[in-house]
Amino acid sequence: MIGLGLLIPVALAAPLDDLRADGCLACHPGGAAGVGPDLSTLAGRTEHVRTAAGQGLDVVADEAYLRRALLEPDAEVVVGFAPGIMPPTADRARVDRLVGAITALSPAAPGSRGWFGVVALGGVAFVGGHLLLSGRHLRDRAIARLGEYGFMAAYSVVIGLALGALVYGWTKAPYVELWAPSTWTRWVPLLVMPWVMVMQVAGYTTPSPTMAGMAAMVGSPARGIHRITRHPVNISTSLWAVAHLFPNGDLASVGLFGSVLALGIVGSLHIDRRLARRSPEAWARYAAATSVVPFSAIAAGRNTFSLREIGVVRILGGLALYALVSWGHAWVIGASPWP
Numbered sequence: 001m002i003g004l005g006l007l008i009p010v011a012l013a014a015p016l017d018d019l020r021a022d023g024c025l026a027c028h029p030g031g032a033a034g035v036g037p038d039l040s041t042l043a044g045r046t047e048h049v050r051t052a053a054g055q056g057l058d059v060v061a062d063e064a065y066l067r068r069a070l071l072e073p074d075a076e077v078v079v080g081f082a083p084g085i086m087p088p089t090a091d092r093a094r095v096d097r098l099v100g101a102i103t104a105l106s107p108a109a110p111g112s113r114g115w116f117g118v119v120a121l122g123g124v125a126f127v128g129g130h131l132l133l134s135g136r137h138l139r140d141r142a143i144a145r146l147g148e149y150g151f152m153a154a155y156s157v158v159i160g161l162a163l164g165a166l167v168y169g170w171t172k173a174p175y176v177e178l179w180a181p182s183t184w185t186r187w188v189p190l191l192v193m194p195w196v197m198v199m200q201v202a203g204y205t206t207p208s209p210t211m212a213g214m215a216a217m218v219g220s221p222a223r224g225i226h227r228i229t230r231h232p233v234n235i236s237t238s239l240w241a242v243a244h245l246f247p248n249g250d251l252a253s254v255g256l257f258g259s260v261l262a263l264g265i266v267g268s269l270h271i272d273r274r275l276a277r278r279s280p281e282a283w284a285r286y287a288a289a290t291s292v293v294p295f296s297a298i299a300a301g302r303n304t305f306s307l308r309e310i311g312v313v314r315i316l317g318g319l320a321l322y323a324l325v326s327w328g329h330a331w332v333i334g335a336s337p338w339p
């Protein structure tokens with residue numbers, strides 16, 4: 001951690017030198033705003049621009065945007081700044097070098113690095129909070145004091161705050177690329193998400209002992225989606241996270257999706273252990289007939305697949321949710337899901 005901190009001032013010096021040598025600092029002094037906008041926090045920031053056709057747009061300053069901003073500055077002019085001043089760069093190699101310099105600058109900008117800390121803390125609190133609050137000791141004592149509903153409310157507040165910090169930190173953290181996702185990676189969530197949505201809808205609408213407050217059901221056989229996996233909500237949430245990691249190769253996204261992935265898996269194992277302790281015999285029977293990994297109990301002949309139990313309504317509901325989310329994605333998240 002300390003080593004990483006020491007590397008940052010070193011990283012800061014080099015890109016600024018690059019920009020200085022190219023004469024950029026005359027209008028972007030020290031990388032900050034002057035005649036032109038602030039470049040020091042630009043990479044990954046959302047810019048309000050006006051196109052040559054006069055259309056106002058919000059664009060995330062990713063690599064492609066930075067490239068366009070250098071090759072054709074007047075194609076998209078940042079609102080609040082004048083067109084026709086920023087000199088275009090034609091040389092591709094020079095554009096590559098400058099884009100690299102601007103990207104390297106961003107994480108070292110004062111204050112912006114701190115958002116990685118918010119992502120990390122939010123992630124730890126989100127995963128740890130779930131485990132701690134649903135652990136036997138704390139849970140029983142808290143219920144004795146706050147009552148069942150009071151405990152649920154407190155639980156929701158703690159988890160909500162942790163998730164809020166995780167997501168807010170993610171939107172604010174600078175763009176630090178760990179790998180450069182190619183366009184095809186966008187097909188991964190597009191193809192995985194229909195399954196995720198069906199599993200979510202079926203998971204939330206099919207009673208099972210693995211759901212909060214339903215442990216007493218452990219004696220009854222698994223039905224519907226639970227024949228496929230006994231943790232449909234957790235496992236599909238993990239699938240959501242894995243699928244989204246493909247087209248999001250930056251550090252903050254790894255923190256966000258990684259935390260959710262970890263919770264889906266660790267949370268499932270944690271619920272299993274709690275139920276096993278609560279009713280060992282009934283659980284042994286239930287666990288033998290179900291699986292965490294989708295379809296593995298069915299593949300092993302320990303259960304059978306029943307499309308009818310899942311039902312056409314849940315499948316259509318999941319697909320409708322998928323259509324709605326992929327349609328609203330660009331507005332709500334600010335990133336289009338289409339390749």
Ligand code: HEC
Binds near residue numbers: 027
């Ligand atoms: C003569 C002044 C001037 C110089 C020199 C200059 N710029 Fe700019 N730059 C501007 C202005 C004005 C804008 C805002 C208008 C626009 O978006 O085209 C801008 C915009 C930009 C943007 C888009 C910023 C954003 O917030 O979206 C980038 C990136 C950029 N400049 C990089 C550079 C680099 C790299 C250099 C050095 C090679 C450079 N500029 C040199 C004036 C300048």
